[in-house]
Amino acid sequence: MTTPAAFIAVGSELLRTQRTDTNSLLAARLLRGRGFRLVEKRCVEDDEAAVAEAVASLAGRVGLVIVSGGLGPTADDVTREGVARALGVGIHRFPPLEEALAARYRALGREVPTFALKMADIIEGAEILPNPRGTAPGQLLVSGDMTVVLLPGVPVEFETILTRHLLPRWPVEEGTVRVLRLAGVYESQVEARVAPLYERFGREHVTILASRGLVDLVLEAAGEGACRRMSDMEEAFVAAAGADLYGVDDVTLAGALLATLRQRGWRLAVAESCTGGSVGARVTAEAGASEVFIGGVVAYSNALKAQLLGVDPRLVEEHGAVSQPVAEAMAAGALRLGAECAVAVTGIAGPGGGSEAKPVGTVHLAALTPTGRRHEVFTFPGDRAAVREWATNMALDLLRRCVVGG
Amino acid sequence: MTTPAAFIAVGSELLRTQRTDTNSLLAARLLRGRGFRLVEKRCVEDDEAAVAEAVASLAGRVGLVIVSGGLGPTADDVTREGVARALGVGIHRFPPLEEALAARYRALGREVPTFALKMADIIEGAEILPNPRGTAPGQLLVSGDMTVVLLPGVPVEFETILTRHLLPRWPVEEGTVRVLRLAGVYESQVEARVAPLYERFGREHVTILASRGLVDLVLEAAGEGACRRMSDMEEAFVAAAGADLYGVDDVTLAGALLATLRQRGWRLAVAESCTGGSVGARVTAEAGASEVFIGGVVAYSNALKAQLLGVDPRLVEEHGAVSQPVAEAMAAGALRLGAECAVAVTGIAGPGGGSEAKPVGTVHLAALTPTGRRHEVFTFPGDRAAVREWATNMALDLLRRCVVGG
Numbered sequence: 143m144t145t146p147a148a149f150i151a152v153g154s155e156l157l158r159t160q161r162t163d164t165n166s167l168l169a170a171r172l173l174r175g176r177g178f179r180l181v182e183k184r185c186v187e188d189d190e191a192a193v194a195e196a197v198a199s200l201a202g203r204v205g206l207v208i209v210s211g212g213l214g215p216t217a218d219d220v221t222r223e224g225v226a227r228a229l230g231v232g233i234h235r236f237p238p239l240e241e242a243l244a245a246r247y248r249a250l251g252r253e254v255p256t257f258a259l260k261m262a263d264i265i266e267g268a269e270i271l272p273n274p275r276g277t278a279p280g281q282l283l284v285s286g287d288m289t290v291v292l293l294p295g296v297p298v299e300f301e302t303i304l305t306r307h308l309l310p311r312w313p314v315e316e317g318t319v320r321v322l323r324l325a326g327v328y329e330s331q332v333e334a335r336v337a338p339l340y341e342r343f344g345r346e347h348v349t350i351l352a353s354r355g356l357v358d359l360v361l362e363a364a365g366e367g368a369c370r371r372m373s374d375m376e377e378a379f380v381a382a383a384g385a386d387l388y389g390v391d392d393v394t395l396a397g398a399l400l401a402t403l404r405q406r407g408w409r410l411a412v413a414e415s416c417t418g419g420s421v422g423a424r425v426t427a428e429a430g431a432s433e434v435f436i437g438g439v440v441a442y443s444n445a446l447k448a449q450l451l452g453v454d455p456r457l458v459e460e461h462g463a464v465s466q467p468v469a470e471a472m473a474a475g476a477l478r479l480g481a482e483c484a485v486a487v488t489g490i491a492g493p494g495g496g497s498e499a500k501p502v503g504t505v506h507l508a509a510l511t512p513t514g515r516r517h518e519v520f521t522f523p524g525d526r527a528a529v530r531e532w533a534t535n536m537a538l539d540l541l542r543r544c545v546v547g548g
Numbered sequence: 549m550t551t552p553a554a555f556i557a558v559g560s561e562l563l564r565t566q567r568t569d570t571n572s573l574l575a576a577r578l579l580r581g582r583g584f585r586l587v588e589k590r591c592v593e594d595d596e597a598a599v600a601e602a603v604a605s606l607a608g609r610v611g612l613v614i615v616s617g618g619l620g621p622t623a624d625d626v627t628r629e630g631v632a633r634a635l636g637v638g639i640h641r642f643p644p645l646e647e648a649l650a651a652r653y654r655a656l657g658r659e660v661p662t663f664a665l666k667m668a669d670i671i672e673g674a675e676i677l678p679n680p681r682g683t684a685p686g687q688l689l690v691s692g693d694m695t696v697v698l699l700p701g702v703p704v705e706f707e708t709i710l711t712r713h714l715l716p717r718w719p720v721e722e723g724t725v726r727v728l729r730l731a732g733v734y735e736s737q738v739e740a741r742v743a744p745l746y747e748r749f750g751r752e753h754v755t756i757l758a759s760r761g762l763v764d765l766v767l768e769a770a771g772e773g774a775c776r777r778m779s780d781m782e783e784a785f786v787a788a789a790g791a792d793l794y795g796v797d798d799v800t801l802a803g804a805l806l807a808t809l810r811q812r813g814w815r816l817a818v819a820e821s822c823t824g825g826s827v828g829a830r831v832t833a834e835a836g837a838s839e840v841f842i843g844g845v846v847a848y849s850n851a852l853k854a855q856l857l858g859v860d861p862r863l864v865e866e867h868g869a870v871s872q873p874v875a876e877a878m879a880a881g882a883l884r885l886g887a888e889c890a891v892a893v894t895g896i897a898g899p900g901g902g903s904e905a906k907p908v909g910t911v912h913l914a915a916l917t918p919t920g921r922r923h924e925v926f927t928f929p930g931d932r933a934a935v936r937e938w939a940t941n942m943a944l945d946l947l948r949r950c951v952v953g954g
Contacts, residue, residue: 157586159757159766160573167566180563181598185589192587199605349561360565412825412846418832419818419825422846426824429899429932437848439856440818440828445886446843450856480851493835524704526835 144179144364145205150196152212152221153295156185165210165293165300172304175319176312178206188212193224201228201288211295213278215258221292222263222281229285231266235259239270239279246277265292271307275299280307318368320376322359324386325395326539332357335382343375354528355535356395359383385548388539395535396424399542403434403483406545408511411481412438413451413472415463416489416505420534436481441472451475462500464488466517469506473515483511485541489522491529505533509544516544550585550770551611556602558618558627559701562591571616571699571706578710581725582718584612594618599630607634607694617701619684621664627698628669628687635691637672641665645676645685652683671698677713681705686713724774726782728765730792731801732945738763741788749781760934761941762801765789791954794945801941802830805948809840809889812951814917817887818844819857819878821869822895822911826940842887847878857881868906870894872923875912879921889917891947895928897935911939915950922950 149170151163166183173180181204186192193212200207212221226233239262247254261278264270271280271291276299281292291308293300324332329352336348336359349360359379363372380387388398403410412421419440425431439450444463447453453471461467465488472486489505496502503522509515518540522532542548555576557569572589579586587610592598599618606613618627632639645668653660667684670676677686677697682705687698697714699706730738735758742765746754755766765785769778786793794804809816818827825846831837845856850869853859859877867873871894878892895911902908909928915921924946928938948954 155755155757157589158576158768159755159764160577161757162568162573167568170564171566181593183563183591187587349564351561351565351567358565362564414825414828416832417829418837418841419820419828419844419846422820422825422848423823423829426822426846426848426897427933427936431824432848435824435848437821437846437852437856438825439845440825440832440843442828442832442838442841442843443886449885450843450845479855480849491832527833530833 144177146181146203147173147178147206147208148182148200148204149180149184150193150207150209151183151185151295152188152193152209152224153185154187154189154218157187163210165295165297168297168301169208169304172309173312175314176309177315178312188218188220190220190224190227193221194227197225197228197290201286205287205289207288207290209290209292210300213261213280213292213294215255215261215277217257219260222260222265225283225290225292226265229265229283229290231283231285233263233265235262236264236270237262239264243277268292271303273299273303274306275302279303282308315364315368318363318372320361320372321391322361322376322379322383322387323389323391323393323395323398324357324359324383325355325388326536326543327357327386328352329357332359332383332386336379339378339382342378343371347375348379354522354524354531355539357386385543385546388542394428395538395542397428399538399545400425400428400431400434402542402545408434408482408545409480410435410541411476411479411484413476413484413486414438414440415442415447415472415487416491417487417530417534417537418442420530421485421487421537424534424538436479438476438479438484447472447475452478464490464500464504464506466506466508466519469508470515470517473508473510477510483509483541483545485509485537487533487537489529489533491526491533493526503529505529505536507533507537507540509537509541511541511544514544514547516540550583552587552609553579553584553612553614554588554606554610555586555590556599556613556615557589557591557701558594558599558615558630559591560593560595560624563593569616571701571703574703574707575614575710578707578715579718581720582715583721584718594624594626596626596630596633599627600633603631603634603696607692611693611695613694613696615696615698616706619667619686619698619700621661621667621683623663625666628666628671631689631696631698632671635671635689635696637689637691639669639671641668642670642676643668645670649683674698677709679705679709680712681708685709688714721774724769724778726767726778727797728767728782728785728789728793729795729797729799729801729804730763730765730789731761731794732942732949733763733792734758735763738765738789738792742785745784745788748784749777753781754785760928760930760937761945763792791949791952794948800834801944801948803834805944805951806831806834806837806840808948808951814840814888814951815886816841816947817882817885817890819882819890819892820844820846821848821853821878821893822897823893823936823940823943824848826936827891827893827943830940830944842885844882844885844890853878853881858884870896870906870910870912872912872914872925875914876921876923879914879916883916889915889947889951891915891943893939893943895935895939897932897939899932909935911935911942913939913943913946915943915947917947917950920950920953922946
């Protein structure tokens with residue numbers, strides 16, 4: 143059985159601004175398959191009573207609470223105080239930490255400011271989790287049936303302490319979560335295809351997550367026989383996914399595309415209009431992209447389509463810049479830059495530029511490889527950002543299908 | 549005085565996966581300056597008891613709770629039931645909604661499935677907030693001192709109902725929040741520059757948010773005389789920001805750059821290597837970019853740097869692809885595509901490719917305008933994604949400064 147767990151991010155900036163807590167995502171990812179089930183996340187203000195209330199309200203409901211942030215030296219860093227209050231225990235200054243802090247400041251030629259000494263405060267009964275990347279250590283307490291872990295909010299410190307000092311205590315239970323990653327398909331199509339499998343495996347073990355051309359199928363199995371059940375489940379769902387499946391777990395669509403191109407020894411060039419460079423940006427987000435990706439052209443103006451990609455201006459005149467002939471000519475132009483494969487995007491991202499015949503969201507995609515060519519036209523829903531993201535995902539996927547023949 | 553508010557996002561997928569709640573960010577942005585102060589955010593499971601517990605625990609602590617998600621037709625949509633349980637009231641089916649639902653399905657040639665009828669359920673005493681973008685309406689209840697608003701989780705439906713039916717009830721209190729947006733500067737530099745102003749205006753009214761070359765200064769004033777104080781505060785902080793300030797509130801760096809170029813009637817082209825198209829993608833994320841932006845080249849390979857941008861291969865041989873001469877030659881090549889202004893990026897994003905002389909994170913930027921030219925070299929910290937984001941932000945900012953002479 144899995145243990146319910148909760149996450150508390152402490153920081154007023156997570157409430158009052160557009161900043162989001164990312165540590166909880168990291169924790170969810172790292173804890174996946176280790177016997178915990180995240181049942182609640184909270185962001186609370188830098189306020190002792192708020193931290194105390196959050197921790198106290200989770201007692202009896204969860205077995206693990208991770209608290210992130212509020213361990214620094216300033217007056218509004220009050221996580222230690224809040225947690226101690228919630229658990230009804232004291233705080234004491236720990237001399238070895240005090241000495242380490244003093245040494246750290248001495249190395250910078252400074253005295254420890256009095257206020258910074260609070261980073262040497264330890265909650266009664268807590269285990270210290272050393273922080274090799276920063277000043278304030280993590281702390282771990284067991285209170286009744288609940289383990290409370292305090293970690294710094296700085297992501298690199300949070301990740302380092304979690305990875306070094308906590309994950310080794312919580313071994314992975316093999317095969318308990320698997321993410322099947324699909325592209326070029328709508329959520330409703332996937333839903334219809336996997337529905338017959340719900341009866342066999344239980345609907346509660348499957349989550350479908352769709353995002354503008356990408357669909358993740360999250361499969362979960364827990365308890366006795368989890369590995370066997372997961373393996374049966376995976377086989378059935380992979381079959382249902384068919385050619386829409388591009389990878390599993392942490393593979394990205396661009397990463398899967400680059401891997402198939404690398405296998406074949408083919409190089410890639412792109413020709414983008416309405417995506418403005420997003421396809422290239424996604425491809426080059428992958429480490430090692432330079433082995434496969436030579437670059438491309440952002441042909442936002444029609445002049446550049448002609449000048450850099452050799453698109454005949456008469457094609458634009460006759461069919462419009464957003465048309466099959468222009469998309470195909472752009473892909474052919476990208477190929478001539480010196481690649482074996484190319485993908486081209488031309489469309490109307492909005493909010494302006496739409497017409498009755500070609501409404502906002504109309505996007506033509508063309509892909510070319512040594513063994514095939516494809517064209518697709520879509521009318522993507524949503525605003526400018528949505529249309530561009532749909533177009534970027536579908537362009538990468540069209541080329542992937544053209545390469546693997548799927 | 550501001551009223552404390554809380555946000556509850558209902559959805560197991562927000563806990564078990566890498567999906568994040570974005571509705572709370574939208575709500576925080578739209579509610580800014582309207583008399584509310586967000587003091588807590590939560591994500592809870594699709595579970596009636598979890599929703600009920602969350603709402604009940606906020607009673608007496610906040611004046612407004614927005615609950616997002618869990619209003620659909622499936623078995624795990626239990627927000628209505630959870631909220632009703634927390635407030636100790638009933639739920640009844642509302643015939644006009646039932647009829648509208650039936651009409652909606654009839655138009656698709658189908659009967660309403662029995663399970664979908666729950667979308668016509670209304671919490672006792674709730675006001676219905678019509679949903680023009682979807683099926684389930686929002687609901688608003690007043691319970692004691694607390695207003696509870698239920699909204700669909702689909703972002704476009706969430707935003708539409710919030711904008712049409714709620715914001716008009718909560719007028720903006722002018723001048724209570726202002727965001728000054730700075731670029732091309734480190735957080736510590738901004739901190740040092742504004743520190744002398746804390747005494748005058750109160751540190752608690754200023755939040756500094758830094759993100760890879762971008763720094764936001766969030767200024768807040770509440771209560772009597774807020775407008776006067778905000779105006780004094782803004783004047784003092786704008787002076788401290790100096791040439792690093794590119795805009796206020798919702799202006800983006802790319803948007804500010806495009807506006808200054810549009811004013812001058814100058815067109816823009818880009819030449820990107822390590823950013824792979826990210827600079828172009830950021831520029832074209834702005835509606836109307838085509839008036840200014842002609843496009844550019846993603847010259848990831850050295851061959852394309854020569855072929856499309858006319859970079860002399862001897863420069864690459866002599867100085868390396870990541871060097872001042874190559875960055876400047878790339879910018880010159882982009883200019884020749886037919887623009888008045890250009891910016892070029894060449895760098896080592898990692899994880900491989902670094903050396904002692906040019907470690908991972910080394911990035912050369914060059915900008916050209918009719919009135920000036922600039923070059924900068926940086927060693928950006930962090931992983932591949934961080935280096936690329938730093939480079940993208942700093943490239944846009946270098947060109948902005950080159951245009952405005954800042």
